[in-house]
């Protein structure tokens with residue numbers, strides 16, 4: 076690796092051998108990078124989802140952090156309690172909530188919003204594989220328009236809930252997006268977040284070979300395509316300012332965007348989409364970029 | 372030690388202060404609200420150093436309290452009614468993690484329809500969760516039991532959360548004389564927090580991930596066993612409380628009896644009804660009726676030994692429930708029946724006082740007289756006033 080990641084990895088590997096993840100699992104990758112970005116003195120709160128399975132069965136645990144598993148909707152509040160307790164004890168610990176898109180956009184949203192509003196000193200990580208993958212791939216609030224899931228076999232008819240925007244609206248100190256296709260960018264964002272006091276939110280796109288229907292060897296490629304086609308913007312929002320990350324700068328001009336079809340055609344879940352559906356998804360992406368530009 | 376006229380809720384807030392609680396998850400719900408208001412007030416004036424997490428729901432109140440407890444801090448929360456039900460999932464999560472936590476429940480009816488008044492159904496519906504469950508019968512006991520709850524739940528023979536119930540409004544808002552112990556005495560009684568494990572980077576452990584079936588079942592059994600074993604712990608620590616802090620009550624037993632030793636008939640109650648029951652019993656005693664009372668102070672652990680001992684030679688037992696296990700009578704009635712049905716020939720139940728229905732001393736007297744004459748029903752639904760002719764089947768029928 077030419078990015079200096081190997082060196083960081085040797086310092087603290089977020090994931091150990093023996094995980095129960097599927098081959099090509101993006102969340103496994105995201106957890107490994109979490110170790111790179113945060114190092115020791117980190118405590119994980121994991122809510123229901125693939126992540127509560129990937130770590131393996133007790134007494135083994137493939138996560139190289141002290142880990143608390145909690146009920147689906149309880150992540151941010153449990154983390155709030157932990158963070159307050161460490162503060163009382165005068166301990167410097169980075170408390171991380173690790174949740175999927177269902178835990179974030181749907182069942183856990185009230186708790187997330189509450190912790191953000193209170194500006195709790197925690198880092199919330201949403202690993203977004205855009206459906207309830209652990210229970211077999213049902214639609215979530217974060218599933219994109221047109222995607223086939225087991226509960227939307229005809230393709231989802233609603234747009235993806237834009238969580239990073241919602242978190243920006245909470246006016247917290249730090250909101251960022253990342254993709255497992257760009258580990259350097261993600262790790263840098265983690266490192267930055269670790270230094271900030273108050274509520275931090277990072278939303279990582281984690282393309283799932285099993286729900287998105289692509290070959291497990293292609294996880295990184297799909298994760299990169301999501302960014303290159305501007306489907307998934309990479310940005311940071313800090314101190315009231317938005318900054319588009321290097322890898323997404325080309326998206327600011329529609330003419331330099333890679334066609335969305337390149338992202339749609341590499342996976343099976345969009346195969347029900349017709350011409351009009353593609354246009355609808357595209358206009359959603361256009362609107363998202365207009366909104367981002369207006370915040371610059 | 373000072374004497375003060377305060378409400379049950381204020382007494383609980385003072386117990387939380389005296390226990391030096393480090394983190395409190397708070398969310399308002401009637402009739403518990405004045406506990407958390409008092410805590411917030413004490414925090415604002417610098418009287419306590421607790422971290423107060425003002426969460427957005429009861430589910431989060433229990434989660435935040437749990438998180439703080441996991442990190443090794445003594446933590447507390449309070450709730451009632453819908454709030455307790457909303458916490459239900461997290462209540463199980465705390466018990467299954469064997470994490471000491473203390474909660475007070477200002478008992479109240481559960482909707483639908485809305486009803487803010489007292490009954491015990493919210494409390495009794497948590498009896499399978501793995502929490503220890505005590506129930507106070509006056510503000511003094513609310514304070515004493517809250518303090519003891521911290522000590523009991525943090526005892527290594529227990530290591531389970533504990534909730535203390537108290538009748539909503541009747542105890543939570545009524546002011547009476549309460550003796551407040553001195554901080555030094557409480558400090559002596561309550562050693563620094565102990566718990567089975569702490570979530571801390573210095574000693575990294577993973578908790579709550581998937582358990583194989585046999586191990587899961589073993590853990591459930593260990594909780595069951597600890598609840599049973601906690602009986603002796605409660606007596607032992609109760610005696611210590613008597614010695615160090617207590618001037619009024621007696622905490623050397625789980626349950627409390629009144630004029631029961633020589634009695635032929637016994638009434639079983641829980642909570643604030645005990646006061647009126649004792650007065651009604653006095654009236655009957657004046658008339659030469661040999662009747663006494665057993666007050667359940669601990670719903671969990673359920674002291675089969677104490678209860679059987681107390682009721683063994685009685686001719687008949689009447690159980691009063693301010694709670695209903697639908698289709699089975701009151702939960703106390705069901706529990707008592709399963710405990711003594713082989714040694715007491717007649718066990719009857721009364722369900723009353725639901726949703727704040729006021730049952731006075733004279734109502735109780737009437738019920739006891741009826742019981743002595745031998746009521747026909749196994750479980751009688753008792754309405755103190757003449758009830759109108761219209762039978763409600765759905766909420767709409769009230770029109």
Ligand code: SF4
Pocket residue numbers: 095096097098099100101102103125129204208209283284285286
């Ligand atoms: S379903 Fe997807 S996210 Fe879940 S473990 Fe498998 S690859 Fe990873």
